[in-house]
Amino acid sequence: MEHLINQRVKDIEISGIRKFFNMVADTKDMISLTIGQPDFPTPLHVKEAAKQAIDGNFTSYTHNAGDIRLRKAASSFVQTKYNLTYNPENEVIVTSGASEAIDIAFRTILDEGSEVILPGPVYPGYEPIIKLCGAIPVYTDITKNKFRFTADLIERQMSEKTRCIVLPYPSNPTGVSLTLEELEQIAALVKGKDIFIVADEIYSELIYDQAHHSIASLLREQTIIINGLSKSHSMTGWRIGLLFAPENLAKHILKVHQYNVTCAASVSQMAAFEALTEGIDDALPMRHEYVNRRDYVYERLIQMNLDVVKPDGAFYFFIKIPDVSMDSFDFALSLVENAGVAVVPGSAFSTYGEGYFRISFAYSMDTLREGLDRIENYLKHLKR
CATH class of the missing domain: 3.40.640.10 (Type I PLP-dependent aspartate aminotransferase-like (Major domain))
Incomplete structure (x- = not known):
């Protein structure tokens, strides 16, 4: 019955964000910096x-x-x-x-x-x-x-x-x-x-x-x-x-x-x-913590000599892939296989995202620190 499916539905795909997240979800000892979901509990x-x-x-x-x-x-x-x-x-x-x-x-x-x-x-x-x-x-x-x-x-x-x-x-x-x-x-x-x-x-x-x-x-x-x-x-x-x-x-x-x-x-x-109503300013303490995380991640990325624009909102960094002979999907997959870190390939965000990868800083400082340590070690290995 496949031939009866609406062609427009057949032509679209599952989000590249979810596709990559699902692909690596069961990998052991994985640090995931993929999903844009606050790590705070609902108030x-x-x-x-x-x-x-x-x-x-x-x-x-x-x-x-x-x-x-x-x-x-x-x-x-x-x-x-x-x-x-x-x-x-x-x-x-x-x-x-x-x-x-x-x-x-x-x-x-x-x-x-x-x-x-x-x-x-x-x-x-x-x-x-x-x-x-x-x-x-x-x-x-x-x-x-x-x-x-x-x-x-x-x-x-x-x-x-x-x-x-x-x-x-x-x-x-x-x-x-x-x-x-x-x-x-x-x-x-x-x-x-x-x-x-x-x-x-x-x-x-x-x-x-x-x-x-x-x-x-x-x-x-x-x-x-x-x-x-x-x-x-x-x-x-x-x-x-x-x-x-x-x-x-x-x-x-x-x-x-x-x-x-x-x-x-x-x-x-x-x-x-x-x-x-009662929670009209509930975002403020979360926003304060996100600023701390953003500033920490930005400094780490700059220290790694990565090309990145400092975000002034949301909780993402969109980072240019270092000069390596890999597209964004292969780079992200290599990070998973060799460093135990999951990021989102830039190609998930249209063809204009190719050559980049996204990380979310909606994670604890401990998770961010470990994930960035692994990325840094991976990049050092690439340059050898």
């Missing part, structure tokens, strides 16, 4: 709120867009943190993780043959959904621009078929964010054109050297914001995402969401409500 008060929801039998369907208390909390959160105003009644949708928010946003705005401009390298979760919609991903090489996806680079890729630009900042895999001035230039370029911005801001609470700025503050009517609790509150498994869009957009996105999942899990919604 205790958030877990207690979920228990109370269960005990109170809050286990039924909610409004398709999410419980109104949570939508109000989400609206208040982005107003307080980023000075963004969204009506909780009709401009906020609670989703089953940010991944579902990306899916329903693309399925609402893309048609057959629409073009979507993305930075390269980039998180691999966008391209498959774009292709499933019959649209075309158009990558922009940002490797020669210190991983900055700027207006001049975007303009070169724009055409009459451009329907959407994806702004994923802070970035996975590079950890780079955009300045307010850079966002203003992008907004000026796109303003008034029939082009949407999908702003994936899932790491907005994990930015270290400047305040987070959302392009929605400059281009609200054309922007769909993707956010959620996974990274900010260490709630990856709770699967709560947040989508913010002007009413004329949100009402259509909600239809796709309704037929996709009906509503996000009710118990998780009550945990998220607690996180966005």
Whole structure:
């Protein structure tokens, strides 16, 4: 029955991040620096709120867009943190993780043959959904621009078929964010054109050297914001995402969401409500620790004479592979086999990631120290 499978589904693949992680998961004495998942537990008060929801039998369907208390909390959160105003009644949708928010946003705005401009390298979760919609991903090489996806680079890729630009900042895999001035230039370029911005801001609470700025503050009517609790509150498994869009957009996105999942899990919604109210600043101590880890990892990488851009957000380093005769997959595999360290091949993040590898510093200092020691010893062996 293979010949009956939707060809677009057959043409996409499992994420390169997960593919490599799964491949080495059972290897003994392995130090894994692969997955972008906070190593902190979900805050205790958030877990207690979920228990109370269960005990109170809050286990039924909610409004398709999410419980109104949570939508109000989400609206208040982005107003307080980023000075963004969204009506909780009709401009906020609670989703089953940010991944579902990306899916329903693309399925609402893309048609057959629409073009979507993305930075390269980039998180691999966008391209498959774009292709499933019959649209075309158009990558922009940002490797020669210190991983900055700027207006001049975007303009070169724009055409009459451009329907959407994806702004994923802070970035996975590079950890780079955009300045307010850079966002203003992008907004000026796109303003008034029939082009949407999908702003994936899932790491907005994990930015270290400047305040987070959302392009929605400059281009609200054309922007769909993707956010959620996974990274900010260490709630990856709770699967709560947040989508913010002007009413004329949100009402259509909600239809796709309704037929996709009906509503996000009710118990998780009550945990998220607690996180966005009583836990509004839960990310701060985690962010402080990430800064310490980032600075430690950066110094170690520089000491190894590796070519790397210091990240100012998220928890990743995207590192140029030393001058060796291996592609990124073979280099990562060699690290596993010869050093007992798992990283993510840069090729997982589009063809523009080839020649790089990604490490996550969402791990304990002990794990980072041991992993970097092993990488350093491996590189010394390569140079012999």
